[in-house]
Amino acid sequence: MENIGLLMQGFQVAITPMHITIMVVGVLLGLVVGVLPGLGAPNGVSLLIPLTFTMDPVSAIILLASMYWGALFGGSTTSILFNIPGEPSSVATTFDGYPMAQNGQSTRALTLAFMSAGFGALVGVVVITLLSTWAADFALRFGAPEYFSVYFLAFCAFIGMGSSAPLKTIISLLIGLALSTVGMDTITGSLRLTFGLNELMGGVSFLVVVIGLFGLGEILMTVQDGLHFRGVASRIDLRDVFRTIAELPRYWATLLRSSAIGTWMGITPGGPTAASFMSYGVARQWSRPGETFGKGRPEGIVAPETADHSAGTCAMLPMLALGVPSSATAAVMMGGLMIWGLTPGPMLFATKPDFVWGLIASMYVANIVAVVLVMATVPMFAALLRIPFAVIGPVIVAICFVGAYTVSNSTFDLWLVLLFGVVGFFFSKLNYPLAPLVLAMVLGHKAENSFHQSMILSDGSLGVFWSNPLVGSIMSLALMLIIVPQLAKLVSRYRNRGTLRSAR
Template identity: 80%
Template sequence: MANFDMLIHGFGIAITPMHLLLMVAGVLLGLIVGVLPGLGAPNGVSLLIPLTFTLDPTAAIILLSSMYWGALFGGSTTSILFNIPGEPSSVATTFDGYPMARNGESTRALTLAFMSAGIGALTGVLVITLLASWASNFALRFGAPEYFAVYFLAFAAFIGMGSAAPVKTIVSLTLGLVLSSVGMDNVTGEIRLTYGYDALLGGISFLVIVIGLFGIGELLATVQEGLRFRGVASKIDLRDVLKTVVELPRYWATTLRSAAIGIWMGITPGGPTAASFMSYGVARSASRKGKPFGTGRPEGIIAPETADHSAGTCAMLPMLALGVPSSATAAVMMGGLMIWGLTPGPMLFATKPDFVWGLIASMYISNIVGVILVLLTVPMFAALLRIPFSIIGPMIVAICFVGAYTVSNATFDLWVVLVFGVVGYMFSRLDYPLAPMVLAMVLGHKAENAFHQSMLLSDGSLGIFFSNSLVTAIMAVAIALLVVPKAWAFAGRLRRAQPAE
């Protein structure tokens, strides 16, 4: 009950004219980010952070989180109408969403997507409401060894459970850790990896790197692939919307199963993209006879959209309660919190309850606002997508450079954006994941400090990471996540390779 009392208090904070206006503005900005290939939620959030410096932290995070929800909704719009996923997590929606739209049922497809997304998001927020205090109280038992074990768990989960090859994930993590080490060591005061450049003494700006990786990098990849819009009718018929809303409860089993998958993949570092693909695959395996998947099956839209949004929402829980982001966007938001002087983790709930519960309350409101706005604005965004990419592309480039320069008004940052734009493009072409690099950049300092402190406490003995039941359990789970999924996959390949008797 204490959580719900705090939630009611949070609604009192969130429901103010200023915050409601920011929610609407954030969702609209997110819709633009979601429908325009080449931006994406992580980059959209990173571009917006410099513009929030004049706001108080509660208003700023409400704006950023609302933009995140809007981006997730916007990605579904292009997946269904144009067969172009605006977000990586919307790829699975194209499999049945676009065929349904091509069959003349675009209103039905969009309504199924947006209603499922809203249900998934609200389920995720409910989970955060129920578990937030428990997670933060549990984390109060943590010392330096436990925190290092949690960070190691996050890294191990990305390696063991990620969809990319383990070697590529390790390369991405390592590069992120190296980037987080540039500048002065917080413990020893030693200057590292500056190579005589004074501009590197304070380290490389996390925001500038992210703008290059996700903005310029994705734009270069989009240009390389050659963008072609193939739109279908986008008029919203209110009668079809109401009929589809009435139809949705028939798929309650798919909705509940997909929400559960999304919750798990959101709390762990699986992320929305993995959740949407996993949910789609499970729905296809569990489906009864009927229209084949890939031809406009309703479950093929409901499953990925529900999982996508519940995962995207639940990614906020470990970021707020433990200081461990489980998605690229959550990592960017965590970087923003640290810039505003807030340290995500258990003490955030104790020292800034108004901030935390105001944010959680705003999630309920902004997701409902998102469903309404996205239905109203589909025709507008469909028209926007018909603008030649030769016009939209330069606009994205200008936004990236202005956002990067605003961070610290340094010309050096513009070169950093260019360099990491190329890095992001190369990672995309070579199928290297970017999320582990972003995670490592955010957690690198924290993990290093926790390791230093642990070594000081134990006189250099690694045994401290197995010194009590809590840290031992976390390390055991981390090692299991690192080894078991890949070992299981390897064993499966061996079984399939054996000749049948």
């Protein structure tokens, strides 16, 4: 009940004319980001952060969060109308969304997607409302060893639970950790990895790296692959909208199951992309005989969209309560909070309750705003996609460079953006995940400080990480997340070899 009272206070902060206007602007910007290939939520959020420096933190985080919700909805629009996922997490929606639209049911496909997404986001916000205070109170028991164990758990979870090869994830994490150490060591005062460049003494700007990786990297991928927009009719028929809304309750089992999958994958580092694919696969396994998936089956739209938005929303919980982001976009938002002088974690709930609960309350309102706006603006954004990419591409590149330059007004940052754009391109071509690199850049400095403090407390003994049941259980769980999946793969290979031998 305490959380409900705090939430009501949060609504008093969130529901003001200024904040409602900010939500509308944020959602519209997010729709543009989600619709245009080559951008994406992490890059869109990072480009907006410099514009929030003059805003108060509550308004700034509402703007960024609203843009995030809009980007998720925008990715669904292009997946259904053009078979082009604007977001990686929208790929699974193309499997049935685009075929349904091709069959002359674009309004039905879009309505199923947006209403399912709204339901998934609502479930995610309810989970945050109910669990945030408990998670923050639990985290107040943490000292330096416990915090390091949580950061270590986040790294191990990406390795063990991620969809990429473990070795590639480890390499991505190590690069991110190396980037987080560039500059002056706060413990010893020595310079590290500056290579004699004075511009690197203050470290590598997190925003510059993100803009390069997600912005220019995706643009280079798009240019290399070539992009041809072939859309279907995008006119919204209100009668079909209400008819589809009335149809939605018959998929209640898919909605609940996909929400549960998205909630789990959002709180853990699985992320929206993994959640949408997992939910789509589970929906296929649990489906009744009838129309096959991949030809416009409604569950093929409901399942990934619900899980995608539930996971995207729940990713905010560990970021706010523990200071551990579980997705690339949450990591970018956490970087913004730190730039504004706010430290995500349990103390944020005690010292800035208006900020935390104003943000949580805004999630309820912003998702409703997003559903309404996306239905109203589908024809406009579909028309936007028909602009040649030769025009859109250079505009996105210019936005990336302007955003990078405004971080510290340094021309050196422009070269860094170009460098990390190339890095992002090769990461995508070689199927190296970018999210672990971003996570490591955000948490690297905090993990290093926690490790140093733990070593000082224990006189250099690693036994401090098993000195009490709490830190010991977290460290053991982290190691299990690495070891158990690899053992499972070895057992599977051994069984497959045994099957082949017996078949011979």
